Amino acid sequence: MPFARKRPLIILNRDEKSYVQELSRSRTEASQAIERAKIILLYSESVSVSAIARQLQTNRPKVERCIDKVLQLGVIASLQDLPRKGKPPSISKEARAWVLSIACQKPKDFGYSYELWTTKLLSDHIKAKCKKAGHSCLEKLSRGTVSKFLTKSKIQPHKIRYYLERRDPDFDAKMEQVLYVYKEVEMLRNSDHKDYSVAILSYDEKPGIQAIDNTAPDLAPVPGEKPCFARDHEYVRHGTVSLMAGIDLLNGNIHGIVVDRHRSSEFIQFLKMIDMKYQKKSKIRIVLDNHSAHLSKETRVYLSSVPNRFEFIFTPKHGSWLNIIESFFGKMARTMLRGIRVHSKEELKERILKYLDEVNSDPVVFRWKYKMDTISVT
Numbered sequence: 001m002p003f004a005r006k007r008p009l010i011i012l013n014r015d016e017k018s019y020v021q022e023l024s025r026s027r028t029e030a031s032q033a034i035e036r037a038k039i040i041l042l043y044s045e046s047v048s049v050s051a052i053a054r055q056l057q058t059n060r061p062k063v064e065r066c067i068d069k070v071l072q073l074g075v076i077a078s079l080q081d082l083p084r085k086g087k088p089p090s091i092s093k094e095a096r097a098w099v100l101s102i103a104c105q106k107p108k109d110f111g112y113s114y115e116l117w118t119t120k121l122l123s124d125h126i127k128a129k130c131k132k133a134g135h136s137c138l139e140k141l142s143r144g145t146v147s148k149f150l151t152k153s154k155i156q157p158h159k160i161r162y163y164l165e166r167r168d169p170d171f172d173a174k175m176e177q178v179l180y181v182y183k184e185v186e187m188l189r190n191s192d193h194k195d196y197s198v199a200i201l202s203y204d205e206k207p208g209i210q211a212i213d214n215t216a217p218d219l220a221p222v223p224g225e226k227p228c229f230a231r232d233h234e235y236v237r238h239g240t241v242s243l244m245a246g247i248d249l250l251n252g253n254i255h256g257i258v259v260d261r262h263r264s265s266e267f268i269q270f271l272k273m274i275d276m277k278y279q280k281k282s283k284i285r286i287v288l289d290n291h292s293a294h295l296s297k298e299t300r301v302y303l304s305s306v307p308n309r310f311e312f313i314f315t316p317k318h319g320s321w322l323n324i325i326e327s328f329f330g331k332m333a334r335t336m337l338r339g340i341r342v343h344s345k346e347e348l349k350e351r352i353l354k355y356l357d358e359v360n361s362d363p364v365v366f367r368w369k370y371k372m373d374t375i376s377v378t
Contacts, residue, residue, distance in 0.1 A: 007067055010044040016075045017044070023079070033079050039066045040075060091145075095135040099126055099149055103157045117157040119143040168317040178287055178322050181313050182368040185249045189365070199278045201255070202324040202366075203246035203270075203288045205262045206332070211238035211348040214341050231339075238345050243352055244270045246286065247325050252363030254328065254356050258349040262291075264298040271299075275306060285311045289320055324366045 012020065023029060024037040035056060042052045049067070053060045069078035103122060107114040114121060123146045130138035150156065168174065185200050212235050219230035244266060245256035255274055259266045278284060288294055294312065303310055315322045336355045342348040 007064075007071065009046065010040060010067065010070050010075075012040070012044050012075065017041075020075065020079075032081070036066050036079050039063055040070055040078070043067055043070075091137050091141075092135070095130070095138050096149060098130075098133060098135055099138070099141075099146070100153055100155060102126060103150060103155055116160070119146050119158075122146055122157070168319070171316040171319060174314060174316040175319060175322060177313055178315055178319075179368075179371055179374075181285065181287055182249070182324075183372060186367070186372070188250060197281060198283045198285060200249045200285045201246035201274070201287070202249055203244075203286050204320070204323055204325045204329070205242055205244050205291070206329045207242040207262055208240045209243060209337065209348065209352070210240050211342050211345045212236070212340070213238055213343055218341070231341075235341075238342070238348075241345055241348055241352070242266075243329075245325060245328070245356070246270070246274065247328055247366065249324065249366065252365040253360050254363070256353070256356050258352050260345070262293065264293040264296040267291075267293045267299060268302045271302065271310065275309065283311060284309060285313060287313045287315065287323055289315050289323065290317060324368060327366055 020037045020040050024034055024041055026034055035058070038056060039052055042055065043049070043063075047055075049060055049063050052063050056063075066078065069082070072078075102110075102125065103117060107117055107121060107125075110125065112121065112125075120143055123141050123143045126138050126141055126146070130136065130141070181200060188198075188200075214232060215234045215236060216232040219226070221228055239260075241258050241260060242262040243256055243258050244262060245254055247254050255270075255277060257266070257270055257273060259269070274284060274286075293299060294314075320326060332355070336351075340348070340351070342351065
């Protein structure tokens with residue numbers, strides 16, 4: 001007597017079969033959906049429930065549940081998880097809110113030495129204090145559950161993201177002055193008539209450049225054996241130097257001096273060098289920050305000795321990113337200074353000045369883009 005099926009055969013139309021076949025071969029979809037698609041395909045080809053369970057290395061009840069869902073709800077609906085009643089939550093909404101309120105405070109506020117929470121410290125604190133706070137349901141709280149709470153609420157109390165507070169009440173006005181200078185530079189560069197009556201520089205200091213020496217020689221790469229330079233981890237410090245540099249925004253040339261310190265006297269030394277670089281009839285406009293040396297009594301005495309020669313345009317406080325020379329310093333740190341080793345501070349100074357000469361042999365004109373469309377020069 002032939003075998004009689006207890007369930008009717010699943011009949012797939014062309015679109016359903018194509019969709020289920022594609023899903024069964026997927027490598028990115030959820031494994032449960034892929035398994036259900038394979039069950040549906042096999043059963044639609046008259047393969048028995050037991051044979052499907054053996055082939056897919058699963059059990060008959062799972063196969064039967066999948067087939068029943070298809071027969072009751074259709075192919076598409078059966079591929080998804082159906083909503084369930086689920087177990088009632090053992091942790092109340094109020095308790096969860098209390099956990100998050102603790103996470104949004106610092107551990108030091110509760111008497112710990114830590115500045116930021118770890119999941120262990122947070123879970124231990126909650127378990128110790130929950131009963132007194134009226135949330136006894138948290139007495140067995142695990143670190144994993146704490147992580148789930150934080151992830152769901154998009155809170156990361158173990159991390160710090162830095163921001164910059166605008167402490168200068170005249171920030172926007174000062175920024176507009178700097179952008180106005182950059183707009184003027186853009187117009188002068190695009191003009192057919194080169195105006196040599198003005199020179200425009202972006203100036204800043206790069207302090208704390210370390211003169212570091214090896215205690216053992218570097219080992220060169222060996223093709224096929226050692227892909228990169230090898231360096232002993234120990235080193236010797238010879239001190240630090242400061243680069244005081246200004247970039248000519250019209251032609252890209254870098255003017256710089258390397259000094260041991262960056263006080264008013266060194267800044268005046270830089271200004272005197274710049275004064276020698278340009279024609280006496282030229283006005284030298286310099287974009288720079290609010291360092292005390294730039295406004296000191298000593299500096300102003302020198303500026304009085306060369307009246308109408310210099311004009312300072314100050315960036316806002318905490319607005320050093322508006323200064324184009326910072327881009328040059330960043331490139332220098334990523335290239336020439338990366339991994340540098342020298343035998344003395346004097347060697348470091350010589351190599352920095354040599355680098356400036358190399359840059360000036362093929363200068364790059366920096367172009368400012370941010371908010372330039374909001375500035376107009378009449």
